[in-house]
Amino acid sequence: MKIAFIGHKRIPSREGGIEIVVDELASRMAARGNRVVAYNRSGHNVAGSEYDGMANGRNKRFIYHGVNVISVPTFEGKGLAALTSSFFATLQAIKARPDVVHYHAEGPCVMLRLAHWAGLRTVATIHGLDWQRAKWGRFASTYLKLGERTAATCADEVIVLSRNMQEYFKNTYGRDTRFIPNGISRKESVPVDEISTKFGLDKDGYFLFLGRIVPEKGVHYLIEAFRKVHTDKKLVIAGGSSDSSDYQQHIQEMAKGDPRIVLTGFVQGRMLQELFSNAYAYVMPSDLEGMPMSLLEAMAYGNCCLTSDIPECAEVVEDKALTFPHGSVDDLAETLQKMADDPVMVERYKSEAADFITGKYSWDSVVDQTLALYAGEKDGE
Numbered sequence: 116m117k118i119a120f121i122g123h124k125r126i127p128s129r130e131g132g133i134e135i136v137v138d139e140l141a142s143r144m145a146a147r148g149n150r151v152v153a154y155n156r157s158g159h160n161v162a163g164s165e166y167d168g169m170a171n172g173r174n175k176r177f178i179y180h181g182v183n184v185i186s187v188p189t190f191e192g193k194g195l196a197a198l199t200s201s202f203f204a205t206l207q208a209i210k211a212r213p214d215v216v217h218y219h220a221e222g223p224c225v226m227l228r229l230a231h232w233a234g235l236r237t238v239a240t241i242h243g244l245d246w247q248r249a250k251w252g253r254f255a256s257t258y259l260k261l262g263e264r265t266a267a268t269c270a271d272e273v274i275v276l277s278r279n280m281q282e283y284f285k286n287t288y289g290r291d292t293r294f295i296p297n298g299i300s301r302k303e304s305v306p307v308d309e310i311s312t313k314f315g316l317d318k319d320g321y322f323l324f325l326g327r328i329v330p331e332k333g334v335h336y337l338i339e340a341f342r343k344v345h346t347d348k349k350l351v352i353a354g355g356s357s358d359s360s361d362y363q364q365h366i367q368e369m370a371k372g373d374p375r376i377v378l379t380g381f382v383q384g385r386m387l388q389e390l391f392s393n394a395y396a397y398v399m400p401s402d403l404e405g406m407p408m409s410l411l412e413a414m415a416y417g418n419c420c421l422t423s424d425i426p427e428c429a430e431v432v433e434d435k436a437l438t439f440p441h442g443s444v445d446d447l448a449e450t451l452q453k454m455a456d457d458p459v460m461v462e463r464y465k466s467e468a469a470d471f472i473t474g475k476y477s478w479d480s481v482v483d484q485t486l487a488l489y490a491g492e493k494d495g496e
Contacts, residue, residue: 116489117150119211121204121226122197122219122240125155125170125186127179129383131327132408133219133242136297138180140217143482145181152213153182154204156196157189161355166381197222198258202229209233215489224262224270231269238488239266240274241292243405243427244283264288272488276406279426293488296431298478299411301469304392309385314351314377316393319458321349321377322451323394323418325387326409328356328363333400333423333441338369338376340400340448346455348375353390355381391416396454396461402441404428414472419464421450435471436464 123137124130137153145151157173160166169177175186187203189196201223208216208230215236218224224239231237241263266273267288275281275292284290310316322341326332334352341350352370356363370376382390391397397413397420404427411431413420422428423441432438437454439446454461 117213119208119213119216120153122223141182142180151182155186156200157186158191201226221259221262224266238272239270277427298481301473302416310389318393319395321351325353331403336400340444343448344451351377353379353382414468417469419461
């Protein structure tokens with residue numbers, strides 16, 4: 116089968132959860148003998164050019180884990196990168212005539228209509244209600260909502276990552292969707308090395324947030340709550356901005372005056388592995404999510420996790436993590452204090468996390484279901 120992926124920033128990359136998902140799907144599908152193309156954006160890593168890797172640059176073509184990766188013209192700028200890259204990628208896909216074009220995220224789905232008009236089979240994965248994100252202005256939010264509506268009305272199949280999202284599409288558009296959550300593999304822990312040298316961190320000496328520094332991730336709640344917690348442990352906030360430099364500056368201002376708060380910036384590779392491997396606990400205080408890959412990764416590393424109680428997080432963790440009412444700084448502070456004071460409880464959650472999450476979410480199952488969907492097979496959902 117000839118498969119094209121559109122909508123991610125680029126692979127290989129850790130610029131966001133969508134990039135991880137497309138990387139896993141494309142690589143695994145190619146390994147099964149499918150002919151896979153991933154259309155990357157041109158340009159720099161959203162966290163800064165200093166984080167550029169093999170996927171960055173213009174007019175690049177290369178083979179990655181059996182996937183034919185092609186960079187397409189991209190106008191860099193807030194809101195423009197997704198629009199322009201998905202347009203040019205769609206034009207190339209129409210010319211190449213794959214068996215299926217798989218779009219990821221609401222913005223790129225605006226261009227799905229072109230592939231639909233060209234007679235191509237289209238699949239859309241909605242990773243979250245992007246138009247609700249606080250970083251976007253009125254025009255961008257309207258454009259993202261158009262992408263959502265286009266997916267609902269034009270795509271041959273729509274994939275959602277949570278039951279809550281499945282209900283939303285049914286109630287809003289009368290559209291049946293397929294629930295295919297993300298997968299995760301067990302992670303190998305690594306000892307403290309770089310994080311000690313660079314940030315003075317020790318094993319079990321810090322709470323960890325790892326993700327994009329954008330308003331809907333709730334980092335401002337976390338800092339405000341942590342400042343109320345009596346503990347010698349540190350709070351590590353790891354991640355770069357994504358069209359949200361004003362918010363990142365706000366977070367930097369909030370962190371001033373508390374030496375326990377460490378802002379690492381964007382991390383990848385060994386540094387990221389060490390942070391996940393040696394945290395006392397992982398915290399995700401989000402107001403809005405699709406299906407958070409960083410939460411799956413944290414549990415796959417065997418972390419005790421604390422998340423907001425939004426359905427997209429609560430569905431994932433069930434009773435194998437702690438939750439707090441989203442948006443409540445006082446409840447978040449109270450739970451953080453309880454965790455800091457009760458290492459036995461934290462260890463209990465750690466001992467169950469990896470087996471639970473890797474047993475619940477399998478990439479092989481995700482690929483099986485997605486390929487079946489490409490082929491037009493129904494499962495009754």
